[in-house]
Amino acid sequence: MPTRTGLAIAGAIAVLAPVAVALPAHSHGYTTNPPSRSSRCATGEVANCGPIQWEPQSVEGPKGFPAAGPRDGTICAAGDRRWAPLDDPRGGTWPAARMTSGVVSSFSWRFTAPHATTSFRYFITRNGWNPAQPLTRAALEPAPFLTRAYNGTRPGSTATHQGTIPAGKTGRHLILAVWDIADTSNAFYSCADVQLG
Template structure:
């Protein structure tokens, strides 16, 4: 019996070491709350029927390298994680949206539950004519981020804000995709925020 318990403890320890060594998600990490992200709307109960993401809004982690790499089209808001598929559901274009103005100065805010060495933060926005009733694809987004914040391998504090300017020439409903790229793993964190100009 002792050998079985000892073997189980060793097995659990090796699994934990393996997850950490490969950059796997052993704990949770971060999300945007300004503009409020879909995962935060689920966590605070504003949106219901969200599944597992309501308990861990900080866990939307997927492959880095967006847009050349990263999650597949239609799976971007969930970071390619099937357990968070509710984030990719457009809900008929009815996600609550933060009211903003084209060309305005805006402060983007992240909340972190675990700090990682960071390459940068990038913010993308949907093209004019985007259909908010469809899943997010690369073709839905402007090809270049409208804001990039280099972070040079530093680790962010528990809360971090970036000042930027929202693109001009936007009206109606749009989606902002925030990507937090990790420097020392193969992953990034993704957060989709619905906005209304």
């Protein structure tokens, strides 16, 4: 016959088990269209990337960008020194996806563990920025050109957002995608090099 202590323990387990299952999973993700620097490293298109080649989904840092978040010069690596090769502009020679400004385009993410989401925001560099320098806030337009609010819902294993790169953008640019997580103090940062026609 079970003891009172045994019944109390069994009851506590029954109450706590659903809570443990409901805890949020560790989230990770990166942009695949246009391909992010971490994606290009993971596919082997770009060499000498360091450990990001095995963890393209792990570029996570403090949220609150642009008022807070990673400091200038470390934005593409989310302020994490392990991913520092993503901040190296390589003399402006990262492979760049061809896109067209002024028309609707697709912006896609791949997730290894979706998370409750506040929003996805996409920033682009100003005309005349220097692609041979690490990314800074001053190099970016001050407001995102595309924002998708999720209000705490979770994306699936992928997400695609439709948006328009501002007309008048031509030549080499960098798109910074920021995935703001709703229930942690972090965000994911994804830098993609583009060539605008």
